[in-house]
Amino acid sequence: MKKRWLALYVENRPGVLARIAGLFSGKSYNFSSLTVGETEDPTVSRMTLCVAGDDPTFEQIKKQLNHCVEVIKVTDFTNTALHMKEIMYLKVKGCSLKEKNDLFNIAQVFGVKVVDYGKNSLLMECFQTEERNNSLIALVRESYKQVSIVRGGSVAVESISVQDR
Amino acid sequence: MKMKGTEAFVQVLKNEGVDLMFGYPGGYAVDIFNELYDQDDIEVVLPRHEQGAVHAADGYARSTGRVGVCLVTSGPGATNLVTGIATANYDSVPMVCFTGQVPRSLIGNDAFQEADIVGVVRNICKFTIMVRQRKDLVRIMREAFYIARSGKPGPVVVDLPSDMMKEEFDDQFGLPISIRGYKPNTKVHVGQIKRSMEMLKEAKRPLFLVGGGVRLAEAGRVMTDLMEVSGVPAVTTLMGRGTIPTDHPLYFGNAGMHGYYAANVAIKECDLLFSIGTRFSDRITGKIEEFAKNAKIIHVDIESSSISRNIHVDVPIVADAYAAITEMLKRVEHCEVEDWIDRIRGWQAEHPMVQQQPPHTDKLSPETIMREIGRRYTDGIVVTDVGQHQMWSAQYIDLNGNTQFITSGGLGTMGFGFPAAIGAKMGNPDKRVVSISGDGGFQMNLQELATAMAYELPVTVCILNNGFLGMVRQMQELFYDKRYASTCLGWKKSCERNCSDPGKKCPPYTPDFVKLAESYGAVGIRVFDQEQMEAAFDRAAENQNGPTIIEFILDPDELVLPMIKNGATVDQMIVTAPVYTD
Incomplete structure (x- = not known):
């Protein structure tokens, strides 16, 4: 499929x-x-x-x-060059200080923002492709139990001169 | 000039040429009916059930080619239209249904007689919309008629909140119609036509498959010309029946589940299936992998979404059937396919479309009745219901000249026939109209006898009474070990719970159709044999003051044959009735 x-x-x-x-x-x-x-x-x-x-x-x-x-x-859009992004919020709860630091590193590597922060929790705002969001979810879920995810679905627009997605 | 919504409503109807509509009033439509009360040039026919209204509008539209119009109230009035809308949608019938609605301030409040009719019918009509602002009323109504009749026709449902209809507005009635999401195809791709004509010329065993689209496009005459010029034989679908004169030497009957043996074998053996205005329904194809397996397929349809949906098509042609056939006629050459036609004639001789000896020879056979109807109602309108009688009608009634054949082919709606015949008669007062039903389907809308009496409609109402829901009973007899679950209409509490052997001990049938007819002031005749049949039809022809019910008593053992079981192939066609030894 x-x-x-x-x-x-x-x-x-x-x-x-x-x-x-x-x-x-x-x-x-x-x-x-x-x-x-x-x-x-x-x-x-x-x-x-x-x-x-x-x-x-x-x-x-x-x-x-x-x-x-x-x-x-x-x-x-099957054969069209696109700009396509999805907005996603990823909230992790119940984490230690070290775990939060790790999450900051992950956010940095993935190029997403940490937009909110608490004693035991952290919120990432992810604006990237659906596939990258999938990868980020997979990675975070490997190490954290209390992960909640809100996804917005992708929006796409035909590119002007960029040839790939 | 400012006018009320109800006044603008009537004005649009007049501009659209509506002089007859079917309407059942109610609280949230009463203002519109009040306005129509003063209109001498619009007749509002009052049925006895909203389903009667919508099927009548359907029959009117199919028989006249004009847009059928019905008007009902909100809630139950609107929901009673649902089956009729789906019926018209399946068979591409131009229709506009107006439904009253609760005032805008009450929408969503579970108000009395509120139903989200737009939400209910969204997936079973061509287009539906609620008029939320008075300023849009005239535009939306005009678009509704345009959408209903253009392209592939279909029903449009317009929901009218009652308070909106009271508001005043200075309407413009003559603005050009432009709907940005709706541009029906009007052009024919000449390149594809040329290609199809080349393929036709090269084919050794070409066959036309003619569907309801040819009838909708009023292309029966040019289709027959195309057959004659090319010399290529044709078969029809149920909806295409009658587009080609049934006695035409190049015509070999209906294809499909209860089609002619020769027609189905021809589809199996052809090397080019040239289909026009059909969507390859499962009733035509049977097992899809085996359908026309040896053939290249050309498919002409007005809707691109019908092409290559059910079956792979080699040459698609998106066009109106009339436009496409006219283009073909400019290019077609005679094909030397006499050998092929001889083979089809051979299959025809092998299993001609005649009924075998009926199980009880003293009783009328369906074929006898149908052939008599075909003889008597030439240049008339034959309207069927759904079931065994429908298939017998399609098999045995000769449709030559201008006889129209109206049937619920796609949705297969029991209860359609009689009200549709009323609509057909109202639209064609000078034509003879015969309605053919089973005893089951007739009872689904028999209340319309009152409508037929009120308007003094001389419709001949044939009821083929075998005491059963015969089509299902037939399946039960052939494939379910004669377990007649819920198909005996004569069953009463005094019977065994599961009776498998109806016979002489059966209680009398309810209702008595003759007395029923009489209670409405109509003529009712019960017929057991051929002599009585002829007298009954003579009597019906004399009765010009209202409907004549002719009840034919049939043997429940009569089967519709041949038959290709659902999802089976031509090779598995049941041609002769099984002989039971037990």
Whole structure:
């Protein structure tokens, strides 16, 4: 099952998110990530969504989305250079001073910020690719028990001159 | 000029050419009905159930090609439309349903008769929206009609909060319609057409598969021309039945689960399947891996999402069927495929579409009834319900000339036929309309007899009564060891709990359809044999004041054959009825 990314321009009005979500559930498609926000035109929202599926399913999803009156444009990111980032908060509780210092090192290496701090806990604000966030989670979970994670889902934009992700 | 929402509503209907609609009032739609009360040029038909309204609007739309319109109240009024909306959606019927809604200030409060109808129907219609602001009312209504009738047609549901309809606004009625997310395809890719014509010419065993899209595009005539010019034979789907005259020498019947033997074998053996306006439903394909295994497939459909969804397609052509066929006719050449046609004729001779000797020869056979209907209702409208009678109708009724065949093919909605026939008759007062149902399906919307009486609609209502939900019973007989679970409609408390052998000891059937008809003031006739049948049809033709119910008493052992079991292949087709030795 390949992961593929799509961007949708949709009408910014009540029920449109439900329409898209309903299409996925009604046809048994899966998305692993979906973000939505207003664009420069307040009547238009842009969704970034990640779909896991085989090629025919992916083609069918694109067609079905295009078929929705509420969907203005579907962009397939499969062969597109992108800037794509995900925001994630990672909170670790119940750690000693040494463990907190270790977490500072991890944050430095990963290039994420420690934005809050307490006697036994620490909060990282991570703004990086989904894959890097996955790696960070895996690393922290190896050594810490009380980890809570809040992920925002990826947003993506087509690059101007950069050729890779 | 400022006008109320209800006034603007009526104005849009008039501008869209609506002169007939189906409406059932209620608390949050009463203002609109009040406005319609004064409109002499819009007839509002009152059914006896909202489901009757929506199926009637569907039958009206299918038979006239115009947009069917219905108007109901909020909550239960709206939710009663659901099955009808899904039915129309599946078969691409242009329809606009208006639903009353509670005032905006009450939405979300669990107000009396509140239902989130937009949320309910979102996935079963072409488009749905609530009009939240009075200034958008006229634009949204006009877009609703445009969306319903353009591209691949379908039902649109517009939800109208009652307080919004009371507000005044200075509307503009003539603005151009532009929906940025909806641009139906109107062009034909000529390159693909050329390629398809080359493939047709090269093919040794080409076959057209003609679906409902050809009917929707009103392309039956050009399709027949294409067959004649190319000399290539054709089969149809259930929804395509009637687009080609059924007595045409190049036509070999319906394909699919209960299709003709020759048609199904031809699909198996062809080397080019040229399909137009069909979505390769599972009823057509059976086991998908084995379907048209030896063939390249060309697929013409108005919706790109229908192509390569169920089956791999070699040449996709996204186009309206009429536009595509017209382009083909400019380029098509005659194909030398006489040998191939002879082979299909051979299969046809092997298993012709005639019923075998019925189990009890003193009783009417379905084939006899259907052939009689075909003879009598030429240039009329045949509307079926769903079940065995539907398949027999599709197998045995000859559709030549202008006879229309209306059936719930996609969703397979029992209870559709009779109200749809009412809608068809209202839209075509000069045509003869015959409704064919089973005893099960008819009972799902029999309340519409009152509507047919009220409007004095001379519809012939054939009920094929075998006392069973016959299609399911047939499956139980063939594949479930004759365990007739919940399919006997004659069962009463005095019967054994699990009766597998209905016979002479059965209690009388309920209801008595003849008395039922009479209680509505309609004519009811019960028919056991051929002589009675002819007299009954004569009587129905004479009765111009209301519906005539003809109840045909059938043997429950009658099967729809041939049959390809769900998910099976052509080679596993059941052609002859099993002989039971026990």
